[in-house]
Amino acid sequence: MWRRIEKARLGLATLLLIGVVGCVDLEVQNPNAPDAARALSNPGDVESLIAGSFNRWLRITRSGGPTMFLSNVSGEHVAPWGNFGMEYYGRIPRNPTANGPGGSNVSNLNDAWTQCYRAIAAVHDGLKQIADGAVDLGDDELRAKAYGKFVQGLAHGSVALLYDSGFVYDEGIDPATTEVLLQDYSAVMSAALGYLDEAITLTGTGTFTIPETWMSHTVTSDVLEDLAYSWKARFRTAVARTPAERQAADWTEVVSDVNNGITTQFDIDQSCWPHVFCEDTIAWYRVVAGWSMQNNWVAGMADQSGAYQAWMNTPTLDKLAFLIITPDTRWPQGPDEATQLDNPGEYYTVTQGSSRIWSRPDRGTWRWSYYWQPYQPFFDLTINDAGPVQWVMMEEMEALKAEAAYYSNDMGTVAAYVNMTRDLHGLAETDAAGTNTDCVPKLPNGSCGDLWEMFKWEKRLDTQFAGPLRSGWYFDSRGWGDLMEGSLLQFPVPYREMQLLQAQPYDLGGVGGDWGAPLGSYGY
Numbered sequence: 001m002w003r004r005i006e007k008a009r010l011g012l013a014t015l016l017l018i019g020v021v022g023c024v025d026l027e028v029q030n031p032n033a034p035d036a037a038r039a040l041s042n043p044g045d046v047e048s049l050i051a052g053s054f055n056r057w058l059r060i061t062r063s064g065g066p067t068m069f070l071s072n073v074s075g076e077h078v079a080p081w082g083n084f085g086m087e088y089y090g091r092i093p094r095n096p097t098a099n100g101p102g103g104s105n106v107s108n109l110n111d112a113w114t115q116c117y118r119a120i121a122a123v124h125d126g127l128k129q130i131a132d133g134a135v136d137l138g139d140d141e142l143r144a145k146a147y148g149k150f151v152q153g154l155a156h157g158s159v160a161l162l163y164d165s166g167f168v169y170d171e172g173i174d175p176a177t178t179e180v181l182l183q184d185y186s187a188v189m190s191a192a193l194g195y196l197d198e199a200i201t202l203t204g205t206g207t208f209t210i211p212e213t214w215m216s217h218t219v220t221s222d223v224l225e226d227l228a229y230s231w232k233a234r235f236r237t238a239v240a241r242t243p244a245e246r247q248a249a250d251w252t253e254v255v256s257d258v259n260n261g262i263t264t265q266f267d268i269d270q271s272c273w274p275h276v277f278c279e280d281t282i283a284w285y286r287v288v289a290g291w292s293m294q295n296n297w298v299a300g301m302a303d304q305s306g307a308y309q310a311w312m313n314t315p316t317l318d319k320l321a322f323l324i325i326t327p328d329t330r331w332p333q334g335p336d337e338a339t340q341l342d343n344p345g346e347y348y349t350v351t352q353g354s355s356r357i358w359s360r361p362d363r364g365t366w367r368w369s370y371y372w373q374p375y376q377p378f379f380d381l382t383i384n385d386a387g388p389v390q391w392v393m394m395e396e397m398e399a400l401k402a403e404a405a406y407y408s409n410d411m412g413t414v415a416a417y418v419n420m421t422r423d424l425h426g427l428a429e430t431d432a433a434g435t436n437t438d439c440v441p442k443l444p445n446g447s448c449g450d451l452w453e454m455f456k457w458e459k460r461l462d463t464q465f466a467g468p469l470r471s472g473w474y475f476d477s478r479g480w481g482d483l484m485e486g487s488l489l490q491f492p493v494p495y496r497e498m499q500l501l502q503a504q505p506y507d508l509g510g511v512g513g514d515w516g517a518p519l520g521s522y523g524y
Helices: 043-051 053-061 067-074 083-089 106-131 138-162 185-203 221-238 243-247 251-260 281-287 296-302 307-312 337-342 394-407 411-425 451-462 472-480 495-500
Strands: 266-269 388-392
Touching (some): 053 106, 053 138, 083 106, 138 221, 221 251, 221 266, 243 472, 394 411
16 A cells, blocks of 8 residues: 655655755755755756756666566566575565665665656756756757656656655755655656656757767657657556556557657667766676576476476475476577577577576575576677667567557457567467467466467567566566566655655565565466
8 A cells, every 4th residue: 555644745865966955844944055046057067967867867777776676576587696686575485675774685675766866856956947047058958958857757757667656856846945745656657757748848849969978879859759758658557556557557548659659779878888878787687697597487488398387386495497398499499408508599598507506595496597598689798888778679669559459359469469579489370369389388377378478478588678677577567467476566665765754664565565466367
């Protein structure tokens, strides 16, 4: 349940940037606080503040945030290491959050909140100076406003995706005089969509180009408009906490947003040097096998030998790695390990030697897998250099349209989406009736997946380690009801924020806990 805090004022520890001070009572004057009007009287300083807000927001996908542990929660990958909350939030049975001082991986739980509100504060301070007439950016004012609104949308939308509630904060709010209350995630998301609409409107009033230093490469006003539409489509769907909420999304608007959005994949150059848009999570996922084993709970559905069903029927503490035998050519081919080593799949390969981290049995031998995902279809990378990384993929956008078709009972369109990739990887095409002659995926109960399950399988494999906040599997699985029982469905407001609000911190998730996932659709 959402925790409403009556008369809660905005805790500004995470909003502290230039003209705002960290205090609970916003009406108390801090004589040591810098005056924003003086500190931001130079147009160049104002533009730089707004320009840097995107990279500040983008940091939520780095390893210090929740991306790595959400991947473990959703079965996208698995690792036994305690880094980044992977082991803690990947445990069986699932843990509740540890939202307090000294809590396990509490920094990963709270980092997205901090980064989002720092980005929001930067845009607030910059746009407020423009709105108040304190600075004149001349011909560059339209660019600053449209870009600022875009970042406001991204940051507020991200808070709404992750946290049960948040603050809505823009240049129309004076923190010295205005009481800002926590609002539930749906209200925060409504605000986010509104900011993206404002960005879209502004891009229609003139043309401009965003410099390379703002988003890693130059972006025209037309492309910024396209990105705003695509993110609206993402947000409308990914915000759902339950299958009922997912199905209740305005899918007509989702399709409209997709059709108005990007027409080709949009990448960000997230190289760690010399660029400042460094993202290390994608390197951990794709370069180091020991950090990115495939989670058998989901990956096992490729198997046709019966090993997966036998594994599912084995007590959790006794589960061991097993070979996947499948006609799906994304996986290694062959009846035994040696043959599969010689015949790697198009996406996945067998681990061996030092890359096989069958260690820490105390953390669960069910984590052990023969497979990892080194597939690099959209970029090249090394552990220290992510390079151009897909940020919004056309495969994801097309999948949203197919999902809309499913809810409107247009199964022919769903089948067409499935067949776009299925046919490329050794599997027979399906039809509107959901014919599945190859039985991929083969569900835990031994039945062949229907059209809906084939749709989910194709989307998962072709958008792995991508999607909103690089956590697409988590948001999809949450909305489809596929998460393991007890998995957290949303995050609590960070404990430091609660302390500033003079309210009691709380936890969410865990089996039987508030906002812990019910038993998932696959029976675990």
